[in-house]
Amino acid sequence: MGMSVKPCIYCSAESVYYRHYSGEYLCSRCFTRSVQRKVARTISKYSMIKHGDRVAVAVSGGKDSLSLLHILSKSARRHGNELVAVTIDEGITGYRDESLKIAREFASMLDVEHAILSYRELFGSTLEEALKARDEKAISMSACSICGTFRRKAIDSIAKAVGADVIATAHNLDDMLQTFIINISAGDVERIAWMYPEPVEYANGLRKVKPLLEVYEHEVAFYALINDIPFQSEQCPYMNEGIRSSIREFLNALEQKHPGIKYNMLRTILKVSKVLRDNLEFKRYRCSVCSRECSTASGICSSCMLTMMLANGSSSISISSNGSNNNNNNSKIN
Ligand SMILES: [Zn+2]
Numbered sequence: 001m002g003m004s005v006k007p008c009i010y011c012s013a014e015s016v017y018y019r020h021y022s023g024e025y026l027c028s029r030c031f032t033r034s035v036q037r038k039v040a041r042t043i044s045k046y047s048m049i050k051h052g053d054r055v056a057v058a059v060s061g062g063k064d065s066l067s068l069l070h071i072l073s074k075s076a077r078r079h080g081n082e083l084v085a086v087t088i089d090e091g092i093t094g095y096r097d098e099s100l101k102i103a104r105e106f107a108s109m110l111d112v113e114h115a116i117l118s119y120r121e122l123f124g125s126t127l128e129e130a131l132k133a134r135d136e137k138a139i140s141m142s143a144c145s146i147c148g149t150f151r152r153k154a155i156d157s158i159a160k161a162v163g164a165d166v167i168a169t170a171h172n173l174d175d176m177l178q179t180f181i182i183n184i185s186a187g188d189v190e191r192i193a194w195m196y197p198e199p200v201e202y203a204n205g206l207r208k209v210k211p212l213l214e215v216y217e218h219e220v221a222f223y224a225l226i227n228d229i230p231f232q233s234e235q236c237p238y239m240n241e242g243i244r245s246s247i248r249e250f251l252n253a254l255e256q257k258h259p260g261i262k263y264n265m266l267r268t269i270l271k272v273s274k275v276l277r278d279n280l281e282f283k284r285y286r287c288s289v290c291s292r293e294c295s296t297a298s299g300i301c302s303s304c305m306l307t308m309m310l311a312n313g314s315s316s317i318s319i320s321s322n323g324s325n326n327n328n329n330n331s332k333i334n
């Protein structure tokens with residue numbers, strides 16, 4: 001007799017997954033359902049998506065965002081929600097072409113509308129051209145910072161253009177922890193307050209939500225695997241995560257030794273961010289160039305500031321010191 005496979009604790013079919021932090025053995029069907037249920041609970045707990053909302057799902061073509069689209073598509077109709085997958089084309093030869101194709105085909109398979117907005121359409125240049133300008137003007141910003149600054153504005157623009165009420169992004173539990181530690185390292189208390197998952201409505205009428213925030217990164221990957229979700233595995237050629245990948249490794253080593261510790265950390269982050277959200281006063285400004293809402297008192301949003309720097313060089317423009325213009329905390333590519 002060989003080693004026996006443990007049965008699923010819910011239906012006694014053969015298990016394919018052992019959930020370390022809870023001790024559950026799960027078959028693929030029960031695993032899939034458990035992830036879908038967890039996401040549904042997160043959405044309702046933090047009032048992320050309301051009945052009848054039109055939801056723009058930011059889809060990059062990676063496993064996290066395609067899994068998010070898959071999960072939301074299973075429950076959208078039941079909740080009276082329309083989904084539209086939105087993809088940003090940064091203009092990265094080769095890399096983006098493949099993921100655009102994957103995103104388009106997967107959305108069509110799920111019968112979900114798909115829209116694309118390119119940096120060239122919105123900003124007049126591709127990421128590659130922007131990076132060339134950065135080098136010529138000797139601007140010290142990483143490719144990820146530049147791309148993240150543009151991407152946040154591009155996602156807002158396309159969500160607005162497709163008539164969405166909510167933007168859903170695929171940040172998972174691991175992303176949340178990494179962002180929290182980055183914010184602690186940078187002394188950015190306001191950004192910690194913004195991490196609280198209950199969405200606020202921005203001046204443009206949009207809300208932003210992260211339905212996967214309570215799901216471990218490796219469970220999102222496993223969800224994609226067992227549900228045959230085709231995703232781009234190739235990494236962005238400009239990716240340079242620096243501190244984020246050090247933090248990821250540290251947290252994974254910790255979780256290995258102490259199963260469930262990531263989840264406990266998330267619980268604490270949610271409490272801390274709630275207290276901060278309730279007690280900090282947020283000043284909001286309008287960008288004088290594009291009229292988008294921004295947090296910088298300079299009156300110019302980070303994206304317009306960056307566009308000006310790339311056109312004119314940074315010598316004439318000073319970047320505000322609150323960090324909004326030059327970090328990539330939320331610029332992770334899903
Ligand atoms: Zn089962």
Ligand SMILES: [Zn+2]
Pocket residue numbers: 287288289290291292300301302303304305
């Ligand atoms: Zn602006």
